[in-house]
Amino acid sequence: xxxxxxxxxxxxxxxxxxxxxxxxxxxxxxxxxxxxxxxxxxxxxxxxxxxxxxxxxxxxxxxxxxxxxxxxxxxxxxxxxxxxxxxxxxxxxxxxxxxxxxxxxxxxxxxxxxxxxxxxxxxxxxxxxxxxxxxxxxxxxxxxxxxxxxxxxxxxxxxxxxxxxxxxxxxxxxxxxxxxxxxxxxxxxxxxxxxxxxxxxxxxxxxxxxxxxxxxxxxxxxxxxxxxxxxxxxxxxxxxxxxxxxxxxxxxxxxxxxxxxxxxxxxxxxxxxxxxxxxxxxxxxxxxxxxxxxxxxxxxxxxxxxxxxxxxxxxxxxxxxxxxxxxxxxxxxxxxxxxxxxxxxxx
Amino acid sequence: xxxxxxxxxxxxxxxxxxxxxxxxxxxxxxxxxxxxxxxxxxxxxxxxxxxxxxxxxxxxxxxxxxxxxxxxxxxxxxxxxxxxxxxxxxxxxxxxxxxxxxxxxxxxxxxxxxxxxxxxxxxxxxxxxxxxxxxxxxxxxxxxxxxxxxxxxxxxxxxxxxxxxxxxxxxxxxxxxxxxxxxxxxxxxxxxxxxxxxxxxxxxxxxxxxxxxxxxxxxxxxxxxxxxxxxxxxxxxxxxxxxxxxxxxxxxx
Numbered sequence: 001x002x003x004x005x006x007x008x009x010x011x012x013x014x015x016x017x018x019x020x021x022x023x024x025x026x027x028x029x030x031x032x033x034x035x036x037x038x039x040x041x042x043x044x045x046x047x048x049x050x051x052x053x054x055x056x057x058x059x060x061x062x063x064x065x066x067x068x069x070x071x072x073x074x075x076x077x078x079x080x081x082x083x084x085x086x087x088x089x090x091x092x093x094x095x096x097x098x099x100x101x102x103x104x105x106x107x108x109x110x111x112x113x114x115x116x117x118x119x120x121x122x123x124x125x126x127x128x129x130x131x132x133x134x135x136x137x138x139x140x141x142x143x144x145x146x147x148x149x150x151x152x153x154x155x156x157x158x159x160x161x162x163x164x165x166x167x168x169x170x171x172x173x174x175x176x177x178x179x180x181x182x183x184x185x186x187x188x189x190x191x192x193x194x195x196x197x198x199x200x201x202x203x204x205x206x207x208x209x210x211x212x213x214x215x216x217x218x219x220x221x222x223x224x225x226x227x228x229x230x231x232x233x234x235x236x237x238x239x240x241x242x243x244x245x246x247x248x249x250x251x252x253x254x255x256x257x258x259x260x261x262x263x264x265x266x267x268x269x270x271x272x273x274x275x276x277x278x279x280x281x282x283x284x285x286x287x288x289x290x291x292x293x294x295x296x297x298x299x300x301x302x303x304x305x306x307x308x309x310x311x312x313x314x315x316x317x318x319x320x321x322x323x324x325x326x327x328x329x330x331x332x333x334x335x336x337x338x339x340x341x342x343x344x345x346x347x
Numbered sequence: 348x349x350x351x352x353x354x355x356x357x358x359x360x361x362x363x364x365x366x367x368x369x370x371x372x373x374x375x376x377x378x379x380x381x382x383x384x385x386x387x388x389x390x391x392x393x394x395x396x397x398x399x400x401x402x403x404x405x406x407x408x409x410x411x412x413x414x415x416x417x418x419x420x421x422x423x424x425x426x427x428x429x430x431x432x433x434x435x436x437x438x439x440x441x442x443x444x445x446x447x448x449x450x451x452x453x454x455x456x457x458x459x460x461x462x463x464x465x466x467x468x469x470x471x472x473x474x475x476x477x478x479x480x481x482x483x484x485x486x487x488x489x490x491x492x493x494x495x496x497x498x499x500x501x502x503x504x505x506x507x508x509x510x511x512x513x514x515x516x517x518x519x520x521x522x523x524x525x526x527x528x529x530x531x532x533x534x535x536x537x538x539x540x541x542x543x544x545x546x547x548x549x550x551x552x553x554x555x556x557x558x559x560x561x562x563x564x565x566x567x568x569x570x571x572x573x574x575x576x577x578x579x580x581x582x583x584x585x586x587x588x589x590x591x592x593x594x595x596x597x598x599x600x
Binding site: 004005081082085087222224225226228229231232233235236238239240241242281285286287288289 | 395398399400420421423424425427429431434435437438439440441443444445447448449451452454456457458480482502508
């Protein structure tokens with residue numbers, strides 16, 4: 001029985017090492033190939049060479065963004081699935097990225113928060129876009145909580161209504177695009193929704209890293225036992241001295257914080273929040289002691305891998321990571337669902 | 348370890364429906380109190396009130412003469428071990444992880460070595476150590492019930508609150524669970540359980556509380572409560588009691 005535990009620890013440790021190992025590899029791949037040891041040298045001793053500029057200004061930033069954003073999205077998905085007791089729960093199915101998209105569109109179009117300049121979006125004020133994305137995420141969280149607590153909807157009904165609301169956000173987004181016929185602005189929004197790690201700036205990345213390390217990652221990890229507890233029902237949770245409502249509320253807010261930050265800086269990123277926890281569960285089982293860190297690491301790995309492949313596959317053109325992560329994550333999940341045949345996934 | 352639970356004149360309403368209407372009881376360590384009564388009599392509600400999950404409209408629950416609302420939530424959780432009628436099965440939780448959640452009232456951040464030892468101790472008591480790594484979904488009904496009891500025991504409770512611990516189990520498992528409950532009594536725990544099977548209540552209980560429509564219809568020693576007249580008054584079913592075998596059975600069907 002101890003071997004089983006050790007096996008999980010071994011896989012988890014391997015995945016953590018793999019994540020660190022993938023950083024220089026991913027940095028090295030691309031239109032401009034860089035040898036492995038040069039990358040290590042430049043990472044630890046930056047200079048003024050072209051090499052250093054490519055590593056620091058182009059590659060490293062997006063790889064680090066993939067790692068942190070993948071981690072918080074994967075963790076958010078696992079935490080939301082547990083706290084809502086629903087396999088379909090994730091920032092994505094709760095409509096958070098769609099709400100954030102609308103917020104970003106409004107800030108870009110109406111408040112002139114940014115514009116497109118030769119294939120990249122120039123954000124005039126780096127804080128107006130994320131603030132709007134965050135506000136719209138909060139509106140969506142507020143709607144979810146209102147539906148959950150005031151209307152008393154079950155988690156299943158909550159997801160259904162969130163998906164419906166997502167369509168409404170998209171409808172409003174289309175409406176905005178319809179009236180702001182300026183094709184540059186419309187393409188700005190469309191380009192934004194593609195989800196591209198390359199557009200994150202260092203200052204934005206720093207913000208993501210600080211919030212991830214200070215709030216999101218420790219919160220989800222420290223709640224691991226409570227997520228195990230809440231799976232067995234609200235009544236048992238209450239009788240063990242823990243408030244299920246509080247866990248749900250806090251988890252939703254922390255996940256919203258993570259998702260809105262990620263979405264506002266890099267755009268809509270596919271199913272990472274839905275796919276990573278399920279893959280993690282099929283590998284590590286249901287205990288959140290392993291499931292939460294595993295979902296985070298798998299989120300990081302899938303996102304980094306997707307971004308790297310997207311950058312290399314038809315270089316010099318880059319396929320946005322939002323597209324690549326869905327194309328890679330979804331078949332992987334379905335393969336594991338069929339292969340795994342574990343309880344709760346098969347009749 | 349001395350523990351005494353006193354429930355004084357508790358009233359609970361679900362909207363305008365009276366779920367409990369002036370219920371009182373008392374149990375101390377080394378005693379089994381069975382709560383019996385027809386469906387909807389308020390058995391589960393009473394357990395929730397004792398556990399502090401449900402606040403009564405009126406009346407007080409005392410643990411060692413201290414009113415429940417004066418005791419921190421965490422301390423109540425440490426003192427009581429709850430075995431609900433059913434739990435949700437999802438998420439492929441392992442038996443180990445599930446039983447560890449019973450240690451939650453003692454854990455602030457992350458489980459320690461002591462918590463791990465208590466989990467194995469609890470699993471040993473219910474003889475479930477062999478399936479520590481299985482998921483809850485993989486267990487049979489009897490195994491699952493033992494694991495749920497282990498979860499409650501992991502929290503080192505002084506009072507066990509069990510809701511229909513033997514329903515949905517076959518005869519062998521019913522016996523196993525009842526023997527387990529009896530062994531917990533001899534360990535000095537106070538046990539309050541809601542139970543449907545009158546014979547079982549008769550055999551294991553020190554006290555029986557008969558609820559009907561939220562009111563205490565009869566309370567006392569098993570022999571005083573479990574007689575044909577009281578049972579007929581509450582259930583409307585004629586029964587016979589065979590005292591030599593402590594057996595209660597219906598006359599018809």
